[in-house]
Amino acid sequence: MSVNAMTVPAGEALEVLRAGWEAQKAGHITASYMLHGRPGVGKTQVVEQLAREIGARLFDLRLTTIEPQDLRGLPYYDHETRKTRWYRPEDLPDDPDEPSILFLDELTAASPMLQPTVYGLLQERRVGRHVLPRTVFIVAAGNTVEDGAIAYQMNTALSDRLIHLHVQAAAADWLDNYAVPKGLDASVVAFIKTRPDLLDTTERAVAEGHLIATTPRSWERVSRIMGAVAERRGRNVLIAGTVGEAVAAEFALIADDIAATVQVQEMLEADRKARIALYPASMHGLNALIYGLIGVLDARNVEEVIDCMAEIRNLARHRPEEAFARMPLGELCTYGFEGLIRKGLEIGLGEHFLGNEAYRAYAAERKAAGL
Structure with a gap:
């Protein structure tokens, strides 16, 4: 029944x-x-x-x-x-x-x-x-x-x-209410953000006769593998045994791109000019950066984190790569601030947003646009 x-x-x-x-x-x-x-x-x-x-x-x-x-x-x-x-x-x-x-x-x-x-x-x-x-x-x-x-x-x-x-399983719900608050690996969170259809493939696996399917639980295990196993070959074998070979191969490409381009701590320590050059030029990379910024937010770096998040909407003006012109930078910035503010309120940093010049400029732009 x-x-x-x-x-x-x-x-x-x-x-x-x-x-x-x-x-x-x-x-x-x-x-x-x-x-x-x-x-x-x-x-x-x-x-x-x-x-x-x-x-x-x-x-x-x-x-x-x-x-x-x-x-x-x-x-x-x-x-x-x-x-x-x-x-x-x-x-x-x-x-x-x-x-x-x-x-x-x-x-x-x-x-x-x-x-x-x-x-x-x-x-x-x-x-x-x-x-x-x-x-x-x-x-x-x-x-x-x-x-x-x-x-x-x-x-x-x-x-x-x-x-x-x-x-x-619903990707948006899992990301907002579980993966991000629990601090799952940024590559896992960014991958599911752009491939929500791969959060849960149980029905497809049963229909195709495959033993391994992806589930929210298996992606949490992938997150732990990412943090525990540094050697690439061994890590990929473990991930393939967790979510299946085809999905693992697709995830590995994204994880490699993120590992090569997302440098959250270096960005927070850089001045504005140097920071602009460090933003990743891919959707996967920017999504991972957003979740990385949310993950590291605390009282010691709140101003720098807000500045990094606010700059995402302006990347097409400061970077010549065509990829930035094609990406929905405004939407990415807004989505990032929603998660950042949520965490900021949870840990008592809400007043820092109103006092931050970069956030005030971002909020003023959205108000002027009727958003």
């Missing part, structure tokens, strides 16, 4: 779960939520981010690795009452004063023998005599049969106990 719920990017799924938590905390609604989505799309990261935001303890249960008794507990004989009682498992939250998230991951891949126990958690918020406190927020996640993952069809008895969200 297909998941006939609304399809949302990971960032919006986080917003919906955040609203659900607030509604539960206020006593308006207590429900269990189900995140459907392809492997690596970011379902686990959404739940982990929610736990950090609300200050909740995360109980992460991978249902493919446990047996029914792991949730139900183990019986023991109470000689005094002549009754069988149960030892409750320690993996279930029980603190009524501490926010907790019970994350039932890989629900659709769990053994059918486990499902009756899970039903009680999702609907009645209890296992045996143990009742979950109201401070516990329940989220489940899983793949579907169509994703090429190991999964069982979800039956109606289980489906009816959940509020369903279909999480799908």
